[in-house]
Amino acid sequence: xxxxxxxxxxxxxxxxxxxxxxxxxxxxxxxxxxxxxxxxxxxxxxxxxxxxxxxxxxxxxxxxxxxxxxxxxxxxxxxxxxxxxxxxxxxxxxxxxxxxxxxxxxxxxxxxxxxxxxxxxxxxxxxxxxxxxxxxxxxxxxxxxxxxxxxxxxxxxxxxxxxxxxxxxxxxxxxxxxxxxxxxxxxxxxxxxxxxxxxxxxxxxxxxxxxxxxxxxxxxxxxxxxxxxxxxxxxxxxxxxxxxxxxxxxxxxxxxxxxxxxxxxxxxxxxxxxxxxxxxxxxxxxxxxxxxxxxxxxxxxxxxxxxxxxxxxxxxxxxxxxxxxxxxxxxxxxxxxxxxxxxxxxxxxxxxxxxxxxxxxxxxxxxxxxxxxxxxxxxxxxx
Numbered sequence: 001x002x003x004x005x006x007x008x009x010x011x012x013x014x015x016x017x018x019x020x021x022x023x024x025x026x027x028x029x030x031x032x033x034x035x036x037x038x039x040x041x042x043x044x045x046x047x048x049x050x051x052x053x054x055x056x057x058x059x060x061x062x063x064x065x066x067x068x069x070x071x072x073x074x075x076x077x078x079x080x081x082x083x084x085x086x087x088x089x090x091x092x093x094x095x096x097x098x099x100x101x102x103x104x105x106x107x108x109x110x111x112x113x114x115x116x117x118x119x120x121x122x123x124x125x126x127x128x129x130x131x132x133x134x135x136x137x138x139x140x141x142x143x144x145x146x147x148x149x150x151x152x153x154x155x156x157x158x159x160x161x162x163x164x165x166x167x168x169x170x171x172x173x174x175x176x177x178x179x180x181x182x183x184x185x186x187x188x189x190x191x192x193x194x195x196x197x198x199x200x201x202x203x204x205x206x207x208x209x210x211x212x213x214x215x216x217x218x219x220x221x222x223x224x225x226x227x228x229x230x231x232x233x234x235x236x237x238x239x240x241x242x243x244x245x246x247x248x249x250x251x252x253x254x255x256x257x258x259x260x261x262x263x264x265x266x267x268x269x270x271x272x273x274x275x276x277x278x279x280x281x282x283x284x285x286x287x288x289x290x291x292x293x294x295x296x297x298x299x300x301x302x303x304x305x306x307x308x309x310x311x312x313x314x315x316x317x318x319x320x321x322x323x324x325x326x327x328x329x330x331x332x333x334x335x336x337x338x339x340x341x342x343x344x345x346x347x348x349x350x351x352x353x354x355x356x357x358x359x360x361x362x363x364x365x366x367x368x369x370x371x372x373x374x375x376x377x378x379x380x381x382x383x
Contacts, residue, residue: 006356007324008049009349010079011342012334013039013069015053015060020337023301024253029337031060033068039339040069043076046346049357050077052231052332054304055112057119063095070103077360079108079179079332084139085125085132086114090164092139093146100170106360107172111136111180111195113187115269115303133186134158140178140194147175179229179330183211184272191226192218197330202232202307203276204291209326216327229330230323233298233308234341236316236348247310250336251297259300269303280307293319305334317352324354 013036020027029035043051053062066078080099082092100107113132114120120132127135138156142164145152151165170176180191181199188211191198198215200208212228219226235250237243280296281288288297290307293315299306309316320331335341 005324005329006354007320007328008330008357009345009353009355010050010052010077010330010332011039011043011048011345012332012338013051013053013065014334014338015062015065016058018337018339021249021253022251022298022336023258026253035339036065037069037072039342040073040076042339042342044073046342047350047357048076048342048346049330050079050108050332052079052110053081055081055083055110056114056116057122063099067099070099070106073106075106075360077106077108078103079110081110081112082139082143083112083114083123084136085120085127085158086123089139089142089159090146090161090166093143093166094168096147096176097166097168097170100172100176101168104360105171105176107170107176109176109178111140111178113182117269129184130186131158133182133184133190137190137194140190144175144178144194148173181231182272183276187272188215188218191215192222192224195226197227197229199229199231199330199332201276201305202230202294202309203280204294205322205326206291207276208323208328212327227329228327229332230328231305231332232334233305234316234333234335234345234349235295235308235310236313236335236345238312238348240312240315243310243312243316247295247297247308251300254297254300308335313348313352317349320349320353 014031015036018029018031040051053066055062062080066080069078082096096107096109113136114125120126125132135158138154138159142152142154142159142161146164146166147170149166149169151163153162153164154160177197178195179197179199180195181201182188182191183200192215200211208230215226235243235247237246280290281299288295290296293309293311295308295310296306298308309319333345335345
């Protein structure tokens with residue numbers, strides 16, 4: 001590989017459910033706090049960079065789960081969603097600052113506009129696709145300003161705040177890292193202006209390369225550069241034969257009725273990224289290898305990340321390094337069941353990858369604020 005740089009490997013907290021098979025109650029697990037804590041502690045002890053907590057009406061609330069897992073972990077970062085249009089930017093800033101301070105700088109932010117209009121309507125949001133991104137743009141303008149310590153008065157088309165500020169700043173300055181994924185033109189333009197790490201689903205490398213080029217060009221026009229990440233499942237085993245056998249076993253209970261019900265649900269989405277994922281699924285358990293070792297079987301039944309890298313450790317590591325050569329340096333991985341697969345990925349893949357996971361507190365400077373006087377200012381520190 002051509003001078004591959006260091007990469008970060010993160011994992012996933014399955015608040016939507018977990019088990020040995022997809023689309024079936026067979027082998028399913030209760031994803032209660034005890035089980036999610038097992039996963040978080042394992043991932044923390046194994047040395048992963050962070051965990052992604054999903055968001056949406058089919059998930060447990062990501063902020064509540066992250067707060068519950070925080071005291072059970074030591075170094076693990078939490079990638080938690082803020083939801084423009086559903087949350088106030090000032091409330092989201094206070095939540096982020098508080099979590100970042102209490103965790104010792106272990107917060108990462110996932111900016112989610114939402115890809116399901118029906119879910120958005122259930123939360124009181126009735127805007128079409130591009131307008132949701134316009135709201136997100138205004139939201140992040142306010143959020144980034146006050147997270148950086150400014151007092152913001154902002155009047156946009158959708159959002160209006162006056163003298164907004166964060167009284168207790170986050171440890172990470174100017175703010176915790178912002179992750180975001182959006183494949184539409186509106187999403188890419190938003191990423192170019194506002195975020196730090198652009199995320200893509202696990203598409204074939206040629207499609208990922210094309211998307212990265214578009215984002216880089218848009219960011220350059222804004223005088224900015226972004227990092228890039230990818231969201232993938234992995235089925236890695238000691239042999240290719242074992243990996244493909246387990247991939248097919250994962251969907252042994254996925255029949256035509258299950259696929260059709262899933263397709264009807266996913267058809268409600270207006271997400272360009274979800275449309276691109278759906279195109280990789282041909283509607284059956286056959287011919288699902290959409291590029292070498294990239295398998296779309298998971299997309300038969302679930303939204304979002306629908307592809308997995310399948311193979312022995314050397315092969316999967318090689319495919320990951322191919323993505324790294326395109327510019328990907330953040331890999332957010334998962335596998336079923338998530339507890340056992342976290343160990344397997346650590347044992348088989350970590351030794352083959354140029355991994356660098358920094359100490360989350362290495363570059364943090366706490367301001368040690370005093371109490372506010374009259375809810376307006378802090379005393380000047382003597383000396």
